[in-house]
Structure formats: C-alpha cells, structure tokens
Amino acid sequence: MAKLRLDKVKPLVALGVFLAAWWVIPTTVKSFMQVSFAEFQAPAWVATSYLDDLEGFWARRSHSKVELIEAGRDLARIKSLYQFNAQRNRTLELEVERLEAILNLPSRREFRYEVARVIRRDLSAWWQHLIIRKGRDFDIPVGAAVVFSGGVVGRVVEVDAFTSRVELITSPNFRIAARFEGDERPVVYQGAPQSGFGDPVGSVRDAPQDIMASRQAPLQLVSTRLGGSFPPGLSIGRVTWLEPGSSGIFQAGQVELDPRLLSLHEVAVLISLSPTDSVNNAP
C-alpha cells in the first residue's frame, strides 16, 4: 500500500527536484541553456520557412503559363515603378548630400537596412514576438528598429546566430518616445494587452492638454529621433481619442495600429551607422 502511494507521488517528487535544481542553478548556466535551446530550435524554424518559400514557389509554378505571364508583367511594372522611385530617391539623396556639403552639415544618413523574412509569430496576451530569418550572420544588433511599409514594427530584443527575436509594437513591454504629426513635443507610446480578435492597439500618454483627437479628426502618432533607436517620422498608429490622465494636465489615449502588423511576411531592420547609438537596455 505504502509502495503504491510512493509510486503515485513520484512524478511530483521529480518535478519538485527539477524545480529545486533549476532554482539553485547559477543564472549563467540558465542563460546558456536558454540560448542553446533557442539555437537548437532555430534551424528547424529556418528550414520550415525555406520549405514554406519552396511550397509557395511550387504553388506558383502550378499556375498556367498565361497566368504566369500576366503575373510576370505585373511584377515587371511594379519593379519598374520601384526602380523609378529608387532612382528618384537616389537623386534626392545626392542633392541632400550636396547641400549638406555646401552648408557643412553632418550627414543625416544614420541607418542601413537589412530586409528579413518573418519565420515565426509568437503572439499571446503576455508577449508579442516575431522571429526573423537574420541574426548575427547579418550583424543585426539588439535594440535595432524594425519597420515595414506601414511604419514601426518593433525592436530587436534577442539575436541568435541565424535568427532574431523582434518585440512587436503591440507588446505591453514595448515603449518608445513618439510625437504627434505636426507637434514637436515628445509623448510616450506603449503597447497594450491585445484582445485577440480585434485590430492591434497600443496606448499613448503624456500628451499635452492642448492636443485634441477625435474620430473625425484623428491624429497620426509618429516616431521621433530623440530616443536614438528610430528614425523620425515613421508611422506608429492613429489616435482617435485622448482623455485627461491622472496627473491632471497630460492626456492619455488609445492608439490604433496597422492590422497588417499581425500578418507580416517581411520586415526591414534598421541598423544604426553610428556606434554611439547602440542601445543598451537597462536592468
């Protein structure tokens, strides 16, 4: 009888022993194990993503020739449009550089970018992460800004050999300095717990009292260069209401984010060209 009882509690005892051992293991060992686990998992994620790409490729191959020719034509049009835009941007950049040289201004080119595929989405009520298919192999640094065509995506929080973990702008742990378009005063943007079914949202606080937002006249929240990790003017979201905060003078409100954030396939990581801008997160 006693033996039977001992058998029953054996898993609990094992769990207890494991937890106790985990508790006393030094932090460095724990970190090492965590990193090893991530590195161990990463090839599987990367391989899966390549397989997805291959699957997509073969799915496209299965289309008729006419469809492929039409798609190729569309693609060529889009490509030429982008090439034209790229050329125009290059011309403008050169003009800016020329003016900077004349006026003796320091160069404003502060970031280079790395385009990366999204290979995994880790979205829950507690955290909102993306795994991208570039890591130390492309010199992605921790703290780098991640953007897409709709604006800010998030920030790199962990870099492994071939992958990086990006904290999404929707995460409650994500916080940046921002400003309203047309106003220079800094405000704070922070992610908020997501409802799961609705569009992604965040929150804004420390907005001055004279700023008004309504559904009829929403305000655009954009990034600011002040914090050092994001270039200025990138869209964060739309603010449709603000209400007085607990301080009695500043306002707080909700930010409606781009719904595409939760279904991204590709993002760009902005890597600061200035070594002093590297971001060191505080404890």
Place this chain on the structure above:
Amino acid sequence: MSQFDVHRRENPRIVFFFWIVLLAGVTLVVGLGWRQLIANQKYEAIEKRQTERRILKPGPRGDIYDRKGNLLVGNRPHYSAVVYLDDLRREFRSEYSTIIRAERERLKELYDATPETGRTEASLIPNYNELQWVARQNVIQGYVDTINRITGRADTVSTKEIIRHFNEQLLLPLVLVEDLKPDEYARLIEQVPVQSPIEIHTGTARYYPYDGAAAHALGYVQNVYPDPEEIPDDGIKTYTFKTQEGKSGLESFFDDWLSGQIGTEIWRVDPLGFQDSLLEQKTPVQGQDLVTSIDIDLQLAAENALGDRTGAAVVLDVRTGEVLAIVSQPSYDLNDLSPFIPRKIFDSINERGAWLNRAVQLSYPPGSTFKLITAIAAARAGTTSLNTEHDCQGVYRVGNRIFRCHARNGHGIVDEAAAIEGSCNVFFYAEGLRMGIDVLSAEAKRFGLDKKTGIEIPFETGRLVVPSMEWKRGEIGAGWVPGDTVNTAIGQGFLLVTPLQMATVMASIARGETRTQPTLRALTAEAAAEVRHGGESIGLTLEQRAELWEGMERVVSPYGTGRLIQIEGLRIAGKTGTADFRAHGENVNLAWFIGTAPVEDPQIAVAVMVEGTSASDRFQGGSTAGPVAKDIFLEFIEQYPERAGF
C-alpha cells in the same frame, strides 16, 4: 455535578479561585464587548492611523495669457527619473546579504591578524545599521549609473538623501535624476525596460514662451510643500509632493486663483510602511487661467526700446486703466527660474539688482514731469491766468539762494504753454512760490501721488513722498523754507513717486480726471464700460485745459524738449523731465517722459524713466527717455491703427 463541585465540597478554598476565574472571565467578556462594540471607533481610528497613508499631489497651475490670447505663462512637462523604494526591497536584501558576508570575512581576517591579547569578540560584529544603508545606497546608485550610461550624465545619490527619503517620504518616489532634457527623457523611455523599477515621471514646471518678457509683472513661482492647513487633520500620516507657490508678480497676487486643486491618494501600507493597495484616489485639477491686460507686442516693443538701460516703462489704457505694458530693467529670464532657481542665477540677478520692479517697487523724484501738476494747481488756485508770463533769465533768487533754469541764458518771457514746452524752471519756481506748498501738496495728493496705486503686484512701495510743512517737520524735524517749495514745484526736493504713478497721472490728465486705477486684469467690454477710477474732475476751465494741452503738445513739437518723439500723423502730448537723486552713495540722473496720444482722443498713457549715473552723459528726458516712448507709440500705431487714428 461537575468535577469542580466535588473539589468544592472537599476543599472550600477552591471556591475562592472559582470566583476569581469567573470574575476574570466576565472581565474579559465585558472588556471584549467594550472594545468591540463601544470603543470600536477609537480602535478603528488607531488602525487607520497605523495602516493608511495619504499622498497629496498638487494640481498644475493655471495658464496666464495676454489680452490677445497669447500664452505668457504655461506649464511644460518636467521629466525626472524616479524609483519607488518598495520595488527595490528584494535587491536591498540581496545586496545587504552580500555586503554582510564580505564584511564578516573582512572582520574575521582582521580578527585573525590581531594578536590574541588585543582581540575582542565585539570586533567580529559588523555595524548592521550602517551596512544596511550602504546596501541601499549601492542598489540605488546602480540605477543612477544606468541612467547616467543612457543619458551621458554623471549624477550621484548620497546616503544622506536616501536616509532622509526613507524617514520622511517613504511612499513617494525617490528622484534619481531631475529635470531631464527631452532627448534624455526619450532615450530613457526607449532604453529602460518597462519592467525596470526606474520610472520616468512627468510633472509640470512653469514655462514662459517669451522668456523674460514682463518678468516682474508676471512673477515667478517656487516649489514648496503645501500649507499644513490644506492637509486633513484626521491622523493619517500624509506625504506631500511639492507644489508651486507664486512668489512675486501676478503669480503671487493671484496665487489662489492660479493654484490647482490638490489630488489625493490613500494607500494601505504593510507593517514596514511600504504601500500595499490603493484605497482612494482623487485626481488633481489644474488651476484657473488668468487673462492679463498686457499686450505682449507693446510689452516687447517697450522692453526692446529700453534695452540694457536701467529704468522702467508703463503703458496704460487711458479709459480703463488697464496696463498694456509694464517694464523694469534690468530684468531676468523667467525660464532660468523654472523648475527651480539655481544659486548661481539667484546671485547673478541679485548682483544686477534685477529682482526689483522699478515700475512699482522703487520711488524716484519725478523731475519736470511734475510741472504738469504744478500748472494744474496754479490754474485751479487762480494764482496763474491765461495771460500770466514770467521772464526767465536762467536764474531765480529765493532769499540768498540762487535756483537755476536748465537753459543757461534763460527762456525769456514765457507763458504757461511756452514754459511747459521749454520746461522752464523759473516759471514754475515763481508759480510754486505764489501758490505755496500747501496748495501744491494738496494737488499732488488729489492725483493720488501719496498713495499706492493698488495694482495687482505685491510689494508696491509705500515710500511715496508728497512733501508738506507737516511732513518735513515730522520726518526731518526741520521747518519748511521757500527753497523747498520751488524745488517741489519742479519735481525735485523731497518728492518721490513711482513710474506707474506718473503713468496714472498722465492717464488722468488725458481723461480730465484726477485718478486712474491701474489694473493688470483684462476687462471685458461690459466691465470696461463701467470702470470708475474714483477720482474727480480735473477742475480746469476749458481755456485752462486748452492751454495745458497746448503746452503738452508743444513739448512734442520741433522746438519742444520732446521733439525726438514726434511721429508723423500722430499728435502726442506729454512732458519731459530730468532729475537727480542720490542712491547707494552715488548721484543718479533720471530721464523721464510722460505722454499720451492721440491728442484728439487720448487712448494710451506712457511713462518712461531711465536711470543713469554718468554726469557727462547727455542725459535728458527728451533725448534719453523720449525715444523709448516714441518706439512705444509706433508699436501702438502698428497694433491699434484705428485707435491711433490711422
């Protein structure tokens, strides 16, 4: 029958203990009932005192605007990095354990190294209390270092500050770094993780979009703890954030109006005093806004015109008495005083004598601008008539004393208008003597020169002197002599007034009255229509008034002393003045101008006073103060062309 009954029968002594136990039981029950049912309120109050803490958060102050709605004083975000010590308790304990272990080892090594004869067991015991503070200081400094690394600052926190915070402000956040610049704030927002105990606190500080404009009139605030009378007296221990209190100018005069309503938080705390749960919260409310009568464009024009010179300028709306501009130089940048006054800035302002509002807090002899009062007094007293003339030969003898006119060779034969135009001393010496000091003194008092104006600026000087025989006897202990009268007649001698008072005199003359009540509050159209300044009619006949105005207008004519003030298309009437007085052991020259325009329908009254100390300077009302007034009139035309008749 119980066991005790058996014992009772066997041993009657047990009865005694039976009753004692019964009595004790009854006492306990009654005591319990007393405390639970009757004295429960007392114990509730004690429990409340022990377990609840109140935090008072002041509301931001109201904004101050000029008459056109331009923001003169507002609130700007004031960023600081703070930590709640409650969040650091685990780290304190961990650091303390580390330090204690290290200290014990150190003491043990020291003990072992000491010869046996000199060893004491006490030397093995660490100073626990001191090490506790060291542990706390290490942890907190660690967070300050983090902030320093991100912002590039080099701040430190001392053990003394930490001890004081623990003892006095435990529930309030400990400020690690104050007054962060916007870029430092943004960096911290982005680089300090959300879970970090470091919080970026956004408070408010006064902000002045026009820097030092109207600094003396607007005033400044100081961070102080709230008035103890505002703290509810219910025994709950209360922690208070500092609030802003007006210390000068409108900030001080309208302090109650501008002050925000204090917000309250009541927290339940644990036995160590750290916060446990929020029981009650009331949000602070911003104070009420104040709209002043100041016109910032006129104010800036007057300040620019006065420049770096020491002096004052006041511009009044003739009809309502609203102060459109009030300048005192030297001045200071109000933004330098917010959120607190650095010692270096305080000393610098002190050394320059810039704290003083020369428009209302210092009194000066008005010089020849006072001749207008002398002229009015003489006309009303009947000692002068439209035909009165005096021959000015440059000197005037009173007994054995010679009194000079500023025109060395004299003005020749002058009537009243010519005397005002040329500021002839001899004419007014003679008129002063003819009417006597009693009449002259009474006239000055009729214009309110012996009383404070009552403007909404604190600390208006009370050192105002309109001399009379009684005054001299009482204050100086000497008898009045005719020389005193002639000196007073030209605005010298004992006479002391403020520039604001001379502006009110000009406004009163412009309206044909004797008093002007200046105000710094913008009046609504209805209130402006009902303004009563409280004086009486100036009491001159039409002819007398015409002669006075002719004289004043001729001052600002090609041959008048104020010829530099002339503006094409604008008829200006006024009076220049130059005076000497002694202050801080040196002779100070004063250049005055008071005037009004347009003559057809006076709208503004201007008083300008410039201090100078060099006797060799060409320091005269017309050439020194006049151009300042001219710039003010030009700006008036720019801002109010219709009122200026353009």
